[in-house]
Amino acid sequence: MFSLGDLYQEVIIDHTKAPRNFGKLEPCNHDAEGYNPLCGDQLHIYVQVTDANIIEDIKFEGQGCSISTASASLMTQALKGKTLSEFKDLFDAFHAMATADMDDKPDEEVLGKLAVLAGVKEFPSRIKCATLCWHTLKSAINDAAEPARTE
Amino acid sequence: MNIQAIRNDFPVLHQELYGKPLVYLDNAATTQKPQCVIDTIRHYYEKDNSNIHRGVHTLSERATAAYEASRETIRGFFNAKSTKEVIFTRGTTESINLIASSWGGQHIGKGDEILITHMEHHSNIVPWQMLCERTGAVLKVIPMNEAGELDMDAFTSLLSERTKLLGVVQMSNALGTINPIETMVQEAHAVGALVLVDGAQAAAHMPVDVQALDIDFYVTSAHKMYGPTGVGVLIGKQALLEVMPPYQGGGDMILTVTFEKTQYNDLPHKFEAGTPNIAGVIGFGKAIQYIQSIGLDHIVAREKVLLDYATAKAQAFDGLKQIGTAKEKSCVLSFVMDGVHPHDLGTILDREAVAIRAGHHCAMPVMQFYKVPATARASFSIYNTEAEVDALFTALTKARDMFA
Ligand SMILES: Cc1ncc(COP(=O)(O)O)c(C=O)c1O
Secondary structure (H helix, E strand, O other), X not given: OOOHHHHOOHHHHHXXXXXXXXXXXXXXXEEEXXXXXXXXXXXXXXXXXOOOOEXXXXXXXXXXXXXXHHHHHHHHHHHOOOEHHHHHHHHHHHHHHHOOXXXXXXXXXXXXXXXXXXXXXXXXXXXXXXXXXXXXXXXXXXXXXXXXXXX | OOHHHHHHOOXXXXXXXXXXXXXXXXXXXXXXXXXXXXXHXXXXXXXXXXXXXXXXXXXXXXXXXXXXXXXXXXXXXXXXXXXXXXXEEOOHHHHHHHHHHXXXXXXXXXXXXXXXXXXXXXXXXXXXXXXXXXXXXXXXXXXXXXXXXXXXXXXXXHXXXXXXXXXXXXXXXXXXXXXXXXXXXXXXXXXXXXXXXXXXXXXXXXXXXXXXXXXXXXXXXXHHOOOOOOOEEEXXXXXXXXHOOOOOOOOOOEEEEOOOOEEEOOOOHHHOOOOOOHHHHHHHHHHHHHXXXXXXXXXXXXXXXXXXXXXXXXXXXXXXXXXXXXXOEOOEEEEEEOOEOHHHHHHHHHHOOEEOEXXXXXXXXXXXXXXXXXXXXXEOOOOOOHHHHHHHHHHXXXXXXXXX
């Protein structure tokens, strides 16, 4: 059985208390709003993507629980300087980790620090908190008109 | 009142989660069900199951008798004048939609006003917004103060001859506030408005006499009163229901049907189209009898003691801010905590086997008023104990320490 400590690891508490890349990004060429109606988590993600499809800078704002805040904070750290196709790979890897079977080990080689969020799969009502920022970034990059929601 | 004996009536309470005894403090969302309600529903399916109002065979007669006996029990509990005034629905939400659609469709036009309060559940906001959109009527909102009490002066000044209906929650599920229904009904009636009281949260926790209060429409849900989900009631004054058009068409709500014309059935059947939730209604009746067997006076007194106990602990708890501190309140302790989001509290408490609700409680305007995205809410019932309140605060201390 996963314990609370597996979910609320030190890294997550740290990113909750001091989120990285927090604030508005100006200028930015993509942004989107994400909303989780279940708990009221609200995120705004700003990205600056270069002509070469590189995420030059990324920031987020909003209010949310520890998991959604830490996840967004870790995501921005992980993606700065990455290409859009690397983003897609990480999106898939993160999604797979958050919804994996209990015994599956996260692919730490691909996920790096993001693997600290693997514990959410043991807390079904919290998976959406962790994936909200990823869905929001995806709609920012796709310039979706509607706010992002977790599936 | 013997709490231990009451607890023994509720099988679900006697289990462990994560090696700790379950502490169920999400009663405002739904209450647990006593064994007698479970047994009644089981008995119906095992011995009496059949459709009602349409069979001449013995089982159908038994089922019909049990269903109609529930109607009488519920009539008595709320002191409605007649069983014609007691209409079974899927719950509070459907009851309100029925009124908005049937009564609203008939009586509401452009420029009319519907008055509700800032602390309504979404189910007493959205149907009226939909009606206003259809008809060009205007939705007005009675404001509240920081404590979560209605601004009664503002209420008075919002009333006018344009006000056609006042919709008000008797006890707020997000704040616990108990609203002054008696005064509000009198003032609303003085300008010719009807009054709909949302009793979803109140009905299991305080006595309600719809005649004494002169309430036009009273709605509630069985599942918050120790009864099953999927069933509730609309109690309406007969004179109003009599002239309202049916809400849904189908079987049971008709006397005769030809392709040219249908003659509608009498009250209450006119509003009960189709095969209803028979087992649910029968279980609802049993749940009401269960409440009666304990006595609402005892329940009110006991729940006040428990809320006072919890409130004192909340006040002494560093970093905790109560949301909703009305003088008149019951059963609900809604709060936010410095540095810990309600959603995290919900998860951490769950692992201590303490079940609370975290979220907007289907009352987003209340969250907007207090400028919080969500609150944590512990809500109490007759079977909760001081020891469970202690367990709640022990778990909250743990959560606070985790994020310290
Ligand atoms: C005050 C209030 N009104 C209405 C409702 C809606 O009840 P139901 O979902 O049973 O229709 C609730 C339930 O949460 C409530 O607490």
